[in-house]
Each structure stands twice: as structure tokens, then as C-alpha cells.
Amino acid sequence: MDATGSAPANVMIRLSGVGKRYDDGTVAVQDLDLEVREGEMVVLVGPSGCGKSTTLKMINRLIEPSTGTIEIDGQDVTTADPVRLRRGIGYVIQQIGLFPHQRIVTNVMTVPLLYGESKATARARAVELLELVGLDPERYADRFPHQLSGGQRQRVGVARALAADPPVLLMDEPFGAVDPIVRVRLQEEFLRLQRELGKTVVMVTHDIDEAVKMGDRVAVFAEGGRLAQYGTPAELLGGPADEFVADFVGSEKSLRRLSVVPLRREDLEPMDGVSAGQLGAAIDLDSTLEDALTHLLRDDRGMVGVREGAQFVGVLTPDGVHRALRASLAEQA
Numbered sequence: 001m002d003a004t005g006s007a008p009a010n011v012m013i014r015l016s017g018v019g020k021r022y023d024d025g026t027v028a029v030q031d032l033d034l035e036v037r038e039g040e041m042v043v044l045v046g047p048s049g050c051g052k053s054t055t056l057k058m059i060n061r062l063i064e065p066s067t068g069t070i071e072i073d074g075q076d077v078t079t080a081d082p083v084r085l086r087r088g089i090g091y092v093i094q095q096i097g098l099f100p101h102q103r104i105v106t107n108v109m110t111v112p113l114l115y116g117e118s119k120a121t122a123r124a125r126a127v128e129l130l131e132l133v134g135l136d137p138e139r140y141a142d143r144f145p146h147q148l149s150g151g152q153r154q155r156v157g158v159a160r161a162l163a164a165d166p167p168v169l170l171m172d173e174p175f176g177a178v179d180p181i182v183r184v185r186l187q188e189e190f191l192r193l194q195r196e197l198g199k200t201v202v203m204v205t206h207d208i209d210e211a212v213k214m215g216d217r218v219a220v221f222a223e224g225g226r227l228a229q230y231g232t233p234a235e236l237l238g239g240p241a242d243e244f245v246a247d248f249v250g251s252e253k254s255l256r257r258l259s260v261v262p263l264r265r266e267d268l269e270p271m272d273g274v275s276a277g278q279l280g281a282a283i284d285l286d287s288t289l290e291d292a293l294t295h296l297l298r299d300d301r302g303m304v305g306v307r308e309g310a311q312f313v314g315v316l317t318p319d320g321v322h323r324a325l326r327a328s329l330a331e332q333a
């Protein structure tokens with residue numbers, strides 16, 4: 001049992017003392033210890049060339065570590081058969097590498113077919129997965145990759161990675177090749193999907209905003225493959241371990257806090273004299289300040305109703321957001 005009284009989740013991926021020195025002498029990763037719990041989404045973030053992709057590829061043995069051990073679900077990956085190992089690990093990369101001359105449905109069917117499923121079962125699974133990632137099979141299943149937008153191709157990549165229903169998903173800059181608006185949409189869709197599927201996910205990005213938004217925990221890598229800090233987004237923003245992390249997290253960090261600080265009951269004004277009908281869109285009490293602010297900005301009345309379950313518990317105004325943000329900054333000062 002942990003401090004919250006619930007049983008701690010199993011460790012699904014464990015890296016112990018992992019290092020990688022390439023043949024030319026480049027040290028890409030140094031003495032890395034990292035644990036990822038079952039069902040957790042961990043984001044590796046850091047500047048270009050700091051060893052994030054190397055770390056990811058060591059987990060599915062596309063790259064062999066020079067030192068240390070990597071375990072998945074208690075099994076040492078270096079002694080596992082690499083082909084069987086990769087069956088349990090979905091892999092999504094930025095250049096998703098769809099087969100250009102195969103239809104979308106066939107692209108997604110490849111993996112189940114490889115594992116000996118019948119054509120009919122593989123097709124049914126592919127159709128289900130296309131639906132899951134928000135691509136209408138009727139419209140898209142029989143298209144070729146070049147007939148899709150970048151964001152749609154990216155979703156096919158995610159569908160294909162999920163085709164074997166792997167417990168672990170590795171994603172290398174999965175939302176990197178699309179414009180910022182599509183990127184945000186894909187991030188949100190993936191978060192929704194992850195809430196449903198509960199996979200153990202390790203994702204690489206160089207974008208700290210994406211890391212803070214997506215990660216249950218975030219590992220900040222520094223030059224030379226050194227792990228500078230590993231913690232929840234709030235821990236990282238609230239207490240950077242050193243100057244490097246503080247710099248990387250950036251000067252806009254008080255604004256970034258909006259996405260990790262929850263609304264508090266004491267930031268609300270009472271409902272006095274305001275009827276539910278007078279309010280625009282309502283938000284839930286467990287929203288983040290970012291959600292709250294987004295709704296406030298859309299609303300001409302300058303206030304938004306806050307619900308707990310079906311019950312209205314108060315009204316949030318810009319003053320309330322300001323108070324909550326100030327309080328959260330004061331807490332870590």
C-alpha cells in the first residue's frame with residue numbers, strides 16, 4: 001500500500017544502469033535508472049541529441065544497450081527472442097512507414113495476419129481499430145496512404161501499433177509531423193484513447209508543453225544522455241532539480257502550471273443570485289485551471305458554472321483563476 005492507501009501499480013518497464021556507447025565512441029545514454037508503472041504514460045523529453053530515441057529503441061531492442069539491464073514485466077529483454085518481444089510492444093514513429101501501395105485497412109491488418117489470424121478476423125480487428133482512432137472505416141479503409149492527410153496517416157500508425165493489442169506502446173515523436181492545430185487534436189484524442197485502453201506508454205518528444213500535457217510522469221534528459229529529473233509534471237514545474245531543468249522548463253512555467261493545477265472549491269464564488277440558466281457552459285470541479293480559463297475566455301459573461309456531479313457548486317470568475325494560480329505558485333515558493 002502507498003500513502004494514498006491504494007496498492008501501488010506493478011513496474012512494467014525497468015531500466016537499471018543502462019548505458020549506450022555507439023561504435024564511434026558517442027555516449028548516447030549514461031547509467032540510466034528508470035521505472036515505468038503498468039498503465040502509466042511516461043514522456044522522455046529533452047533537447048535534440050540527448051539520447052531519447054536511443055533509450056526508446058533499447059526498450060524494444062532495435063538498439064542493444066552497452067551496459068545495464070532492461071526488464072519488461074519482470075523479464076530481461078536481452079534474453080528474450082526479439083521477434084516475440086516486439087509482439088508485446090507497439091511502436092509508433094513520426095515517419096510512420098505505411099506501405100504506400102497497400103490500402104489503409106491492409107496496412108492495419110498486417111500485424112494480426114503476421115500472428116496467424118484469419119483474414120476475416122484481421123479485417124474485423126482493423127476496422128474496429130480504425131473506428132477507435134477516429135477514422136470512419138467506410139470512408140478511409142480502402143484508400144491508399146497518399147490519399148490521407150498527415151494527421152490521418154498518423155492515426156493509422158497508432159491503429160497499426162495497437163493491432164496486436166500490446167500491453168506496452170513506444171511512441172517516438174508521434175505527433176511531430178503535423179501542424180500545431182492537428183497536433184493538439186491528436187494529443188487530445190490519444191489521451192482519450194489512453195484513458196480507455198490503459199496501456200503502458202513511453203513517448204519521446206522534444207516539446208516540454210507536450211510532455212507536461214501528456215505525461216503522468218516526465219523524464220527530462222540532458223546532453224550526453226543524463227537523466228536530469230524524473231517526476232510528475234507538477235513536481236517538475238514546481239521544483240526543477242537543477243538549473244538545466246529550470247531553463248528547459250522555461251520562463252513561461254507559471255502559465256504552464258495552468259495545465260497541471262486543479263481547480264479548488266475555495267476559488268469559486270457562491271451561486272447567490274445566479275441561476276444555472278444564466279450560466280454558459282459548465283465545467284467539472286476536477287478540471288484544470290487551463291480548462292477553466294479556456295471556458296472563461298469563450299464566455300461573454302466572464303464567469304462559468306462549476307459542477308460536482310450533477311450539482312452546481314459555484315461560479316468561477318477570472319479572479320478565481322488568478323487566486324488559484326497565485327496560491328499554487330506560493331505553495332512551492
Ligand SMILES: Nc1ncnc2c1ncn2[C@@H]1O[C@H](COP(=O)(O)OP(=O)(O)OP(=O)(O)O)[C@@H](O)[C@H]1O
Pocket residue numbers: 022023024026027028046047048049050051052053054055206
Ligand atoms: N548509430 C549511431 N552511431 C553513432 N552515434 C549515434 C547513432 N545514433 C545516434 N547517435 C548519437 O547519439 C546521441 C543521441 O541520439 P538520439 O537519437 O538518441 O537523441 P534524441 O534525444 O532522440 O535526439 P532528437 O530529439 O534529435 O531525435 C546523438 O549525439 C546522436 O548523434
